[in-house]
Structure formats: structure tokens, C-alpha cells
Amino acid sequence: ETGVTQSPTHLIKTRGQQVTLRCSSQSGHNTVSWYQQALGQGPQFIFQYYREEENGRGNFPPRFSGLQFPNYSSELNVNALELDDSALYLCASSPELAHNEQFFGPGTRLTVL
């Protein structure tokens, strides 16, 4: 069984730029959720994708967008980066009919300068 993987591991961007983060779900899982974890805080829900459509969204602005592909992998895109977007971005996958049983990837550390 393959676990959740994310790329890249680390990324440095400047304010105003755009970034794309990638996630491959665990084998057998078809739902992907994205979270932002600021230093010293718990993860915050950004959105969830199921069957290639956004299935729910947290309190994040529209410049945070995503995609899910037919193989269940997913992308998180952030436009017009701000300094406060610096955080660990976590992807979690979950199985059909148990979308809240979420298994996390190692994360992408984004630094915005």
C-alpha cells in the first residue's frame, strides 16, 4: 500500500507570485483534502476534492484553488502570494464513504519572502 505523497518538499517564493503544490493520494483513496498549518498551530481546512469536484471549502479566499485528476491526485494553486501564506501545506486522502478518516502526506513547506 502506497501512502500519501506530496511535492515539492520545500518551496521559496516572493510576494505576488503564484505556486502549485501536488499530492498523490494513498492507494485505494479517492478523496483529497488540503490543509494549511502555520507554525505552532493546528491544520486549517482549505478544501476537499471528490470525484474531481470541490466537495467543501473552509474560510480561505478564492486565490486558493485546486484540481483533482482522474487518478485522484490533486493540485493546490495559490495566486498573488502574501507573506502570511508561509506555512506547511498538508494534503490528506480518505476512502470512499469515509471522507473524514484522513491520512496525511508529509507536507510542502512554503516560504513567501
Place this chain on the structure above:
Amino acid sequence: GENVEQHPSTLSVQEGDSAVIKCTYSDSASNYFPWYKQELGKRPQLIIDIRSNVGEKKDQRIAVTLNKTAKHFSLHITETQPEDSAVYFCAASEDSGGGADGLTFGKGTHLIIQP
């Protein structure tokens, strides 16, 4: 929306003693409560979860209790070991099968096991 409060923020216990971490939630519709362990620089790892139709669940040295009336749930770790040192997060969600709201996390408890 849901709000999850977690206490304490830091907990230091002697090796072999028990540790208890407590969480409260605000949304009575929440019915799924997982606990995650996150070691420094690593991913959050699901260690145990409970659903609202169950009052207690145990897995070896770890147990979780749920009081739906009071809207609080707790993580109990017995016979603590050095490898239990980590940050622990509680979370809550409405397990409708659709998962539209995601998980709402507490701010975490840094558990320190003193040798």
C-alpha cells in the same frame, strides 16, 4: 462553524505515568473525533478516533472518551514512554459521508515525557 478548544497547550509527565489531553467542541452536529500525533518535522499521524455512537474506545495504551452531552472528548495515554513525546491534535467533524466541512483541529498539546 465548528470551534475546537484543546488543553493543556503543554503537558510534562514522568515516564511511566499517565497523560490526559482534553478537548471541547461547539457544533452539536459533529460526530467524528480523531486524534493525531505529530512529531517534529513529520506528518500528522492518525492514532485513534471515535464516533458519537460510542462513549469510549481503547487501543493498547491509548484510549479516547467522549461525552456528547457536555461536548468534550479526551485522550488518555497510560504507561507513557519517551517515544510518546510529540504534539497531539484533537479534531472534530460531521461525518455525513460527504465530508464537506473537513476536520476542525485544536491548537495542539506538546506532550513531554521526562525520563
